[in-house]
Amino acid sequence: MRRFVFTTCVYSVLIAIVWQLVSTATCHADHAGWDGKRRISYQQQKDLFYNYYAQPGPFYNTPSEMYISPVPTPAHVGHTYTTYQPFMPHEYTYRHQRSYYTYNRGAGWTRTNVRYGTFGNSLRGFWSDWHYPMSNNITAVHNDFYYPGQRW
Amino acid sequence: MKRRIVLGLLASVVIALAVAETFAAAPVVWPVRRARYYDWNKPYAHTAYGQPVSLVVPPTATMQTNWGWGVGSSRLERLDHQFNRNYPGGGGFGGATRTTPYWPSDTTQFGVYNVRGPW
Secondary structure, eight states, rough: OOHHHHHHHHHHHHHHHHHHHHHHHHHHHHHSSSSSSSSSOOOOOGTTOOOOOEETTTTTTHHHHHHHSSOOOOOOOOOOOOOSSSGGGGGGOOOEEEEEEEETTTTEEEEEEEEETTTTTTHHHHHOOOOOOOOSSSSSSOHHHHHHTTOO | OHHHHHHHHHHHHHHHHHHHHHHOGGGGGGHHHHTTSSSOOOOOOOOOTOOEEEEEOOOOOOEEEBSSSTTTTOOOEEEOOOBBBBBOSSSSSOOOOOOOOSSBGGGGGSEEEEEOOOO
């Protein structure tokens, strides 16, 4: 009986450890990576002027920072800052949406919803590719006559 | 006796599940893990800046194309590296970089390398 109690205790300790591992692992899995939509931003207000870095690799040992990439524009400007996280240029590079939650003492929470995308841009591309027929079989209007050099 | 065997089996199953859960990762984490083992750049410096330059591409990009002269030199490569918030430290970086050859034979020789932007 005493032995059984001992083994049970050992098992329960093991299960506790394992549970801890599993819960942290799932927590990481929930927060890391990308599932097509980030619902809550982890950027804080104090992160506003923080930079992003590419880590130095094992062979060439060269880091890289994202802002200002590659140099300040114009050249005589010492530094340029983006003062509002949703306007940071890298946010415009892909379609996504994001919510910023900020706590202000005495005022509570604020929420900012941002959506990025190419709204109707594909349709514009479609219309720019479309050309009306400049000639048909009935009226023999040749493109080269009216629009030399252009072919549709 | 039987209960002990059952308990032991249960514990081992839980341990195995936990180990699998710990070492497995979602596919979105794979590129981040792969990126630790090689560099975002090749040892070529951009002509205008004297250092390799990273080109920010959308984080949703997964592959990149590089072209080169000769049979089999144009290839479709993984795009694993991504900008993140970890500050790499103060200094002591960098090694010898080469300049772009007068007659470049590969697109990586221009010193511009794709790195995905942060999420």
